[in-house]
Amino acid sequence: MKDSNSNNSSKKTIKDQQLDQFTVDNDGKDLTTNQGLRVSEDEHSLKAGVRGPTLMEDFHFREKMTHFDHERIPERIVHARGFGAHGFFQVYESMKAFTRAKFLQDPSTVTPVFVRFSTVAGSRGSADTVRDVRGFATKFYTEEGNYDLVGNNMPVFFIQDAMKFPDFVHAVKPEPHNEIPQAQSAHDTFWDFVANNTESVHMVMWAMSDRALPRSYRMMEGFGVHTFRFVNEQGRAHFVKFHWKPVLGTHSLVWDETQKLAGKDPDFNRRDLWEAIESGNYPEYELGVQMIPEEDEFRFDFDILDPTKIWPEELVPVRLIGKMTLNRNTNNFFAETEQIAFHPGHVVPGIDFTNDPLLQGRLFSYTDTQLSRLGGPNFHEFPINRPIAPVHNNQRDGMHRMTINKGPVSYHKNGIAGNTPAPVPGEYGGYEHYTEKVEGRKVRERSDSFKDHFSQASMFWNSMSEVEKQHIVSAFQFELGKVQRKEIRQQVVDVFANVDGELATRISEGIGTIPPQKSGSASSLVSPALSMMNTVKLPLTRKVAVLAGNGYSDELPFVLTQLQQAGVITEIVSAKLGIIRGKTSGELEVKHSLLGADSVLFDAVLVAGGTLSVSELLSEPKVLDFVREAYQHYKPIAAIDEGVNLLPSASGDGIVTAREGDDLKSFGQSFIGAIAAHRHWLRTV
Numbered sequence: 001m002k003d004s005n006s007n008n009s010s011k012k013t014i015k016d017q018q019l020d021q022f023t024v025d026n027d028g029k030d031l032t033t034n035q036g037l038r039v040s041e042d043e044h045s046l047k048a049g050v051r052g053p054t055l056m057e058d059f060h061f062r063e064k065m066t067h068f069d070h071e072r073i074p075e076r077i078v079h080a081r082g083f084g085a086h087g088f089f090q091v092y093e094s095m096k097a098f099t100r101a102k103f104l105q106d107p108s109t110v111t112p113v114f115v116r117f118s119t120v121a122g123s124r125g126s127a128d129t130v131r132d133v134r135g136f137a138t139k140f141y142t143e144e145g146n147y148d149l150v151g152n153n154m155p156v157f158f159i160q161d162a163m164k165f166p167d168f169v170h171a172v173k174p175e176p177h178n179e180i181p182q183a184q185s186a187h188d189t190f191w192d193f194v195a196n197n198t199e200s201v202h203m204v205m206w207a208m209s210d211r212a213l214p215r216s217y218r219m220m221e222g223f224g225v226h227t228f229r230f231v232n233e234q235g236r237a238h239f240v241k242f243h244w245k246p247v248l249g250t251h252s253l254v255w256d257e258t259q260k261l262a263g264k265d266p267d268f269n270r271r272d273l274w275e276a277i278e279s280g281n282y283p284e285y286e287l288g289v290q291m292i293p294e295e296d297e298f299r300f301d302f303d304i305l306d307p308t309k310i311w312p313e314e315l316v317p318v319r320l321i322g323k324m325t326l327n328r329n330t331n332n333f334f335a336e337t338e339q340i341a342f343h344p345g346h347v348v349p350g351i352d353f354t355n356d357p358l359l360q361g362r363l364f365s366y367t368d369t370q371l372s373r374l375g376g377p378n379f380h381e382f383p384i385n386r387p388i389a390p391v392h393n394n395q396r397d398g399m400h401r402m403t404i405n406k407g408p409v410s411y412h413k414n415g416i417a418g419n420t421p422a423p424v425p426g427e428y429g430g431y432e433h434y435t436e437k438v439e440g441r442k443v444r445e446r447s448d449s450f451k452d453h454f455s456q457a458s459m460f461w462n463s464m465s466e467v468e469k470q471h472i473v474s475a476f477q478f479e480l481g482k483v484q485r486k487e488i489r490q491q492v493v494d495v496f497a498n499v500d501g502e503l504a505t506r507i508s509e510g511i512g513t514i515p516p517q518k519s520g521s522a523s524s525l526v527s528p529a530l531s532m533m534n535t536v537k538l539p540l541t542r543k544v545a546v547l548a549g550n551g552y553s554d555e556l557p558f559v560l561t562q563l564q565q566a567g568v569i570t571e572i573v574s575a576k577l578g579i580i581r582g583k584t585s586g587e588l589e590v591k592h593s594l595l596g597a598d599s600v601l602f603d604a605v606l607v608a609g610g611t612l613s614v615s616e617l618l619s620e621p622k623v624l625d626f627v628r629e630a631y632q633h634y635k636p637i638a639a640i641d642e643g644v645n646l647l648p649s650a651s652g653d654g655i656v657t658a659r660e661g662d663d664l665k666s667f668g669q670s671f672i673g674a675i676a677a678h679r680h681w682l683r684t685v
């Protein structure tokens with residue numbers, strides 16, 4: 001998966017060039033104040049005598065301290081913790097038949113992008129690996145202006161109408177009286193919301209599944225969630241749903257692992273993305289679209305505008321139309337990742353909205369939130385938010401205005417400037433809203449077609465493998481186990497009995513509730529695309545901990561080369577840092593000491609052979625926990641010769657061993673296959 005388009009990935013995009021104008025390198029430069037005054041000293045405030053008070057005239061101290069005092073801005077109300085990267089997007093073939101969006105017309109058009117991944121509930125400093133939805137927001141810097149696809153890694157949402165968003169967010173966030181718990185849905189108010197708002201049920205199924213525990217931002221799908229509109233040159237429209245499909249496949253962590261990672265490496269997902277990009281393993285995602293012609297709007301047994309429903313891929317196939325590659329890390333987290341402002345209302349000609357009531361409300365909320373978060377109406381001038389398309393209008397002034405607009409005219413219509421800047425008719429590229437016919441009475445109501453809350457939740461359950469089902473049940477039991485009010489637990493069990501009787505009965509076991517009366521399922525539908533068991537299986541960029549000490553057996557270097565050639569990353573873990581030497585020849589640099597490493601940081605474990613190597617590893621007793629934990633997390637484990645002695649079991653699903661005289665090549669191949677399979681659920685742990 002190393003860059004398939006090296007020309008484009010190494011070239012600076014127009015956006016990169018624009019950002020360069022604002023990027024400052026302090027290396028080797030003189031120290032100055034913000035006024036450009038070079039300063040002679042930066043460690044001592046100006047005092048009346050060496051032991052005396054600081055003087056009011058110390059402008060250097062005042063400036064330094066004032067700036068520091070104001071360095072923080074409000075974190076995002078949701079999606080506060082995030083991580084971003086730059087990249088580019090190219091369409092595979094022209095989408096002219098469906099949309100006039102210019103960036104989707106020509107495969108040779110390279111559109112710069114910035115993507116910010118995020119968790120939803122936690123604060124900016126919370127752990128990456130909590131159970132949560134992940135944000136997947138993409139800003140396309142197109143020549144027609146910025147287009148933002150502000151999606152999540154789950155294709156549905158908790159509510160159907162934006163009016164309920166503050167309620168939902170209040171319920172999932174830490175409880176207001178004591179601000180507990182952080183970045184968790186496992187508490188009374190969240191589950192009280194779910195029990196009383198059954199429109200959340202489908203999304204809760206996703207949130208309790210392994211989708212909420214992504215192994216990597218590089219291995220997670222993205223969804224625009226809402227139904228949008230594609231409109232072509234002729235004004236013909238298609239309803240469209242957007243998907244991002246990761247080239248590496250969709251993979252998750254196991255629950256116990258995520259909990260440990262939250263302590264061992266709270267930056268696990270952001271570090272993974274950063275390191276992958278730094279090492280040239282650029283994350284890639286294919287853009288997919290599902291399209292429904294306007295005239296087919298009512299041909300489905302669900303409302304296609306309901307954001308709590310998917311369009312099953314088996315019913316409406318996903319057409320892969322292009323690829324995004326992330327190939328550059330940020331220079332400055334705050335200036336880029338923190339200050340980027342997304343908005344589902346940032347659209348380009350050829351992409352339009354629908355009447356999905358969740359989308360309609362979002363169209364208000366995103367600009368509004370930036371006003372308090374980014375301190376005024378000029379956030380579009382921040383380098384990361386600037387379009388590459390020219391900006392000309394009559395908006396002026398406001399906090400932090402940077403543009404110097406010339407001339408006396410800041411109104412339309414005008415005679416002085418020849419009535420410019422002038423609106424552009426649709427046929428010349430001006431944005432024209434789709435002329436959808438709308439009529440109706442003013443009501444505060446929900447359409448009846450939105451009222452089935454259970455069928456697709458049931459389809460999700462039906463589509464899971466038994467292992468995935470068990471993980472969902474355990475997640476419910478964990479979360480409800482943290483709910484103090486017993487009546488809420490009971491209500492939740494009763495609500496989920498409407499999805500599937502077996503699901504609710506299994507949840508009910510062990511959480512002190514009465515098993516539901518209801519049996520049966522809300523639907524018999526199955527959508528195989530929903531199961532992560534059916535995802536792409538590649539060994540690429542998986543990280544293997546290689547446990548070895550001095551005297552490691554001669555087979556190790558051969559196997560390491562084989563793994564590396566398959567795109568697997570190998571890191572030596574040993575009793576101590578430094579260099580270890582092979583039994584007869586060779587040496588390897590140790591990347592982690594056993595003290596500083598844990599198996600949760602790796603995808604797989606390989607134990608080297610060699611009596612001396614094994615006994616050196618055993619001098620650090622933690623080594624046995626290391627392997628046992630990997631075993632308990634269903635990870636692929638391989639061992640050579642004496643290395644087998646460190647394994648909790650010498651055989652089993654995903655366990656690969658080689659004894660003296662065995663064919664090393666096929667040993668390596670089997671291990672690579674086991675790594676690609678990700679986890680080995682048939683193992684008894």
Ligand code: HDD
Pocket residue numbers: 076077078079082116117118134135136137150151152156157161162163165224225226307340341342358361362365366369370
């Ligand atoms: Fe939202 C941020 C995704 C519903 C209001 N949302 C935000 C981000 C993502 C999403 C990925 C982080 C963007 C970034 O990285 O800066 N939100 C979604 C999806 C939704 C959704 C996929 C449902 C389909 N959101 C939603 C609703 C509302 C909001 C219904 C309010 C009416 N969302 C916001 C916000 C945020 C936000 C409060 C917080 C920070 C920001 O916008 O810039 O305005």
